Amino acid sequence: MATQIFSSIVSTSSTITNYARLGLASQNELPDMLRELLLIKEPPHLLEAHINKNDFLLRNLRAYEWQIIRTVRENSYHDCDVPLMYKIIRNLKLVPSPTQGWDNNTPPSTSEITIGDDVERIRRIRNEIVHRGNTNVQDSELAKYFSTFKKIASRLESYLSKPEREFVSKIEIAETCCIDNATEQRYLNRLNKLAEHEAQLSMSVAEVYRDLDSLRLNMQGNVSTLQRRIDSVTNEQDEVIRRNIRDQIEKELHKWKQDDDKFVPTRAVQFVLNCLKNENCVTVVGSPGIGETAITRHVALKMEGLGYTVIPITVPTDIRDFYQAGKPTIFVVDDICGNFTANQNMIDSWKQLLGVVERILTENRDKCKVVVSCRSVVYKDKKFSVLVPFISCKSCNMSSTELQLSRSERMKIASVHLGQLGYEIAQKCPYDFFPLLCFLCSRQENVDIKKFFSNPFSVFKDELDSLSCQGEDGKCKICALSLCVIYKNELEEKHLTTNDPTVRVIIDNVCEACGLNIGTSRVKIKEELETLVDTYLKKERNMYQTVHDKFFDFLVYYCSTKMFSCLVEHAVSSLIQERFLWNKILDEEDIDEFIIIIPDDKLALYLNRLVKDWSKEKLRKVFVENINMKNEKFRDALLTDLAQRDLAEQEQLANMTQMYNGTLISCLEVCCRQEYTNFLPWILKQGVAEAQSNSNLTPASSACLVNNKEMIDKLLSLGAEINKSGSTEMTPIHSSRCYNDIKVGVVNLLTEHRSCINNQMFNGSTPFLLALSTNQNIQVLKILLYSSANCNIGLYDSKTIRNKMELVEVWTMEEEMAFWSNWFTDNCLPVVDEYVKQEPDKILEIIGGATPLHMACFKNDIQIIELLLDRNSIINIGKEDGATPLLLACQFGFADVATLLLEHDADREIRRNDGKKAKDMAKQNNHLEIVSLLGNPSVIIYMLE
Structure with missing residues (x-):
């Protein structure tokens, strides 16, 4: 047994x-x-x-x-x-x-x-x-x-x-x-968890079916209830936006509708509505307080009345995540890419999704609309120009003569918010942010309206000064507003409840700066903060913000006059980089009224904060986004400060790197890209390696990219390798060819230093081919040819390009194809561009194997073709598809090019891979002049004579 x-x-x-x-x-x-x-x-x-x-x-x-x-x-x-x-x-x-x-x-x-x-x-x-x-x-x-x-x-x-x-x-x-038992149990547990998880899903489905069975028993009395349940389940399955997000959006739209009750329609509103009838994207541009946000929201609510679903965008990925094909939707983007200055991080985030945005807008012109509000200072910034959909679309410039507020519109706005006194105010108020002033004034109690509109920010200053004199309650209010500044208008509720010691230190220091005791109750501060909602502040999604960015601009300036050191020490990095300016580099004409001036006696404090951010790997914050770093005097001051620091700290700072968009960037590379020549000796003195980053560009290539001969010369004198390439195999001499305004001196400098002139990038581009593709400087091409550039080296075939692209992390296949698509649009006649656009997915096969002579023929550029033929360019070489330069000229009807090529003994009998000869291509595309030219060689002699 x-x-x-x-x-x-x-x-x-x-x-x-x-x-x-x-x-x-x-x-x-x-x-x-x-x-x-x-x-x-x-x-x-x-x-x-x-x-x-x-x-x-x-x-x-x-x-x-x-x-x-x-x-x-x-x-x-x-x-x-x-x-x-x-x-x-x-x-x-x-x-x-x-x-x-x-x-x-x-x-x-x-x-x-x-x-x-x-x-x-x-x-x-x-x-x-x-x-x-x-x-x-x-x-x-x-x-x-x-x-x-x-x-x-x-x-x-x-x-x-x-x-x-x-x-x-x-x-x-x-x-x-x-x-063993432990391993056995681990896999059994995993199987049980998987089974339980999927059983729960099955149970959820079964539960729905049970509900349906129960409803069927009472069908006669509950038909409408059943239909509602089914509709609810179906709608929830169709929804791409989670219920909690939809609830937040509903609350936000409810607030919009409340604010919209006093909205006065203007010419600008009608302009945007008319644009949206035919266009799917409109950018509303204006200065702070002029009303661009109010217009975008009013227009969106009007579109809601036409059956569109309104979705406010908080981050760029919302468009991808919340888009539903075929569903009428209008996305609203407020203050895209920043409000005080253009935010590079936000621009980069949008740039990564441009393909998605363009595809959505192209595929659904009638169903999907995007309306964007953008500050004028951001819209004009050259960094913003990369966001083509928002630049190339219809724009509503609220400061233009045609769309700025008319006298009667100002009267109506003032009347709605201020009553009878509004008519007088509207005629005298000189500010372009008049709509904002009306809105803010209507929220103030016991305010002298005439004084407010003659100098609104002096009124706010007096009120805040008065609060500071109203005991602990008033000081707690000032403390709460100061915390909004510290966190750059994004004060989250959790900041006042968390036990994080870092946050506690910030609050204690702000309390001390406001005249409160260290350790003042955060509950008390939060209570006073709540009293400011609907006057100075608004609260959305557990975050406190000022009622308008213009008031925030004033509030930052006001706090800087009361607690300068506290702001410099504790404010978020972006506030420090954007709003503080050293007094020795002021430009009186361009200075913003609320910019914070750094006096000489506070410069050391400010420089110490920059170094603190630098030590936390915030290289872009310090070197790219800081408005002071553009000035050489300020950089010299920073270098002087660095020289006084411990050698170990200097070495650590110089060797600091930052991961940005999947690429490791170094101090050296950033300084080269930003043209900070005076920083190079200090960085290299600390033993920084040129190959420190894994970017697509070396420091020398970065200097060439911005066309800075002085910096290139300095790098070479300090030992930079002239032929070192980045991850895309782009050497400095490749980089120097990328823009039309290239300086001949840069090219001469590189060739004099024995730059390898025939190296190829990942797609096969040589410096000569890249120069031919991206700029029209004939002198540069001649310098390269006289320096022994091989004008017969072409691009790789499409398969090789695709294989090499798999090894390039900083440049995607989509970006490579988009580059060539844009190249054909920008450099070639419509007949060529339209041919390429017929099969956009085959663009690599079209350019695969193309030599400089092919590229010049695509461009119909006689001058370049003559230059190449004079240098014995191989005239009968074929691309990947077998097309010779003559076949291209015959295909697109370039008679002058065909004549020139035939004069140099181009072979008219060569066939493409599909078997077609030059004459076949000319006939197929009805280019009779070329057909005659190919059929009668004597015509060539006649035409040449």
């Missing part, structure tokens, strides 16, 4: 271990095979961009799956489970479909062994193991499973060109290895 019991226990233990082995294989080995497949078929750095172009995945991926996808660039596919990898492989069409199609009711048969069949098998097997109720797996059943696993592994080894038995051996180990 005991023997029988012992045998039963052993048998049960063995069958449970067998189940654990299935868990090991289904959770480790099978997913790893799919990960290897994805690594080869879909490089991690391209995944998110490709998913953004796939409508099905955009609509159907769950929130947790998006979180995993956004980490793939850094973590590869390690966090992806089988269901997610199956979705990616299937919907990005990375492998051919299974024999019976995806997710067929019938599983693949033993004779169906394509790669698609095996991907389908892995998913089905995984689900089968997770959902089986019986945890006892007999030895015979285990052997059957592992036989299937090994067959799949063997086929995948062959398909992925893996070493023989690389996958199979791992399956065999999983089948036979010794599994």
Whole structure:
């Protein structure tokens, strides 16, 4: 009897271990095979961009799956489970479909062994193991499973060109290895959790069905209730915006509608509405307080009345995440890319999504609209110009003669907010932010209206000064407003409740600056903060902000006069970089009225804050976004401060790097890009390595990119390598060719230093080919040719370009294709551009293998063609598609080019890969002059004479 019991226990233990082995294989080995497949078929750095172009995945991926996808660039596919990898492989069409199609009711048969069949098998097997109720797996059943696993592994080894038995051996180990109790329990627990998770999903679905069954029993009396329930479930499934976000949007729109009650329609409003009838994007441009935000919101509410769903945008990704194809939607972007200055980080965030934005706007001209408010100072900033959709669209300039407030409009606005006295005020008030003043004045109690409008900010100053004299309550109010400044108008409620010691120190220092005791109750500060809501402040989504950015500008200035040192020490970095200006570099004409002047006796304090940010790897904040760093005097002052610091600290600062947009940038590179020549000796003196960053540009290339001969000369004198390239294989002499305003002196300097003039980038571009493509300076081309540039080296073929692109992290395939698409638009006649646009996905095949002579023919540039032919450019060389320069001229009807090429013995009998000769191309495109030219050689002689 005991023997029988012992045998039963052993048998049960063995069958449970067998189940654990299935868990090991289904959770480790099978997913790893799919990960290897994805690594080869879909490089991690391209995944998110490709998913953004796939409508099905955009609509159907769950929130947790998006979180995993956004980490793939850094973590590869390690966090992806089988269901997610199956979705990616299937919907990005990375492998051919299974024999019976995806997710067929019938599983693949033993004779169906394509790669698609095996991907389908892995998913089905995984689900089968997770959902089986019986945890006892007999030895015979285990052997059957592992036989299937090994067959799949063997086929995948062959398909992925893996070493023989690389996958199979791992399956065999999983089948036979010794599994201790802890490991066994771990895999059993994982299987149980997976089963529970998916059971919960099934239960949720079953619960819906049970509800439906219950409703059917009472069908006659509850038809309308049933319909509502079904509609609710259906609508929730169709919604891409989570319910809590929708609730927040509803609250925000409710506030808009309240503020809109006193809105006065103007010419600018009608202009924007008329634009949106025919356009899908409008940018409303204006100075602070002029009313651009109010107009965008009023217009959006009008569009809501026409059936559009209004969605305020808080971050750029909202457009991608909240967009629904076919659903009338208007997105509202307020103060895009900053309010006081152009915010480079925000610009970069928008830039990454331009492809998505353009695709959405192009595909849905009538259904999707975007209305943007933008500060004038941001709109005019050259950094903003990269956001083409918002620059090239219709713009409403509220300061223009046609759209600025008319006299009657000012009268109406003043009357709505101020009553009868408004008429007099409207005629005398000189400020362009008159609408804001009316709004703010209407919120003030016992205010002298005439005094307020004659000098509004002196009124605010007096009120704040008065608050400071009203005991602890008043000082707590000033403290609360000062914290809004410290956190740059984004004071979160949690800042007043957290136990974070860093936040506590900031609050204590602000309290001390306001005349309060250190350790003043944060509850008391929060209570006083709440009393300022609807007068000075507004509260949205647990965040306190001033009622308008113009008032925030004043508040920052006011606080700087009361607690300058406290602001410099504790304010967020962006406030420090944007609003403080040293008194020795003031420009009286351009200075903003609320800029904070740094006196000489406070300069050391300010420089110390910059170094503090620098030490925290905030290189862009210090070197790029700080308005003082543009001035050489200020940089000299900073260098003087650095020289007095400990040598170890200097070395640490000089070698500091920052990860920005997936690229490691160094102090040296940033200084070269910003043209800070006076910083170079100090940085290199600290032993900084030129190859410190992994950017697409070396420091010398960065200097060449901005065309700064003095900086290039300085770098070379300090030992920079003239031929060193970045991750895109771009050397300094490549970089120097990128812009039309290139200085001949820069080219001469580089050639004199024996720059390798025929090096090729990742796409095959030589410096000569890049110069020909991106600028029209014939003198530069001649210098390169006289320096032995090889004018017969062309671009790589499309396959090579694609292969090399997989190794370039800072430049995507989409960006490369967009570059060439824009090149054809900007440099070629419409006949060429239209040909390229017919098949935009084939653009790499069009330029693949193109030599400088091909590029000049695309541009129909006789002068460059003559220059190349004089240098013995090979005239009959073919591109990837077999087209010679003569074939291009005949295809596009460039008779003068064809004549010139024939004069130099171009072969008219050469055929393209599709078999067409030059004459065939001319006939096909109805270029009769060229047909005659090709058919009668004497015509050439006549034309030349």
